[in-house]
Amino acid sequence: MSLDKEDKKNKVEEPRVEYEVQKPRRQGIDLETFDFDAEFAKGLTPEQAKAESIRRIREWWGK
Numbered sequence: 001m002s003l004d005k006e007d008k009k010n011k012v013e014e015p016r017v018e019y020e021v022q023k024p025r026r027q028g029i030d031l032e033t034f035d036f037d038a039e040f041a042k043g044l045t046p047e048q049a050k051a052e053s054i055r056r057i058r059e060w061w062g063k
Helices: 002-010 036-041 046-061
Strands: none
Touching: none
16 A cells, blocks of 8 residues: 555656647648549550659659
8 A cells, every 4th residue: 555655656747738730731742633533544554654753743843
């Protein structure tokens, strides 16, 4: 019984703090304007898809 009281004295409790939650900011594809179904329906070959993605990335970076 005395051990139980000593354990309570030795424990340190941190104060309860609530942090403000922020929405994560997304970069890359704009989900509101990009239509995944339409892109998938195009049926590009892997080589065409790679070339298209490289073209879009370079266009986005302004090269």
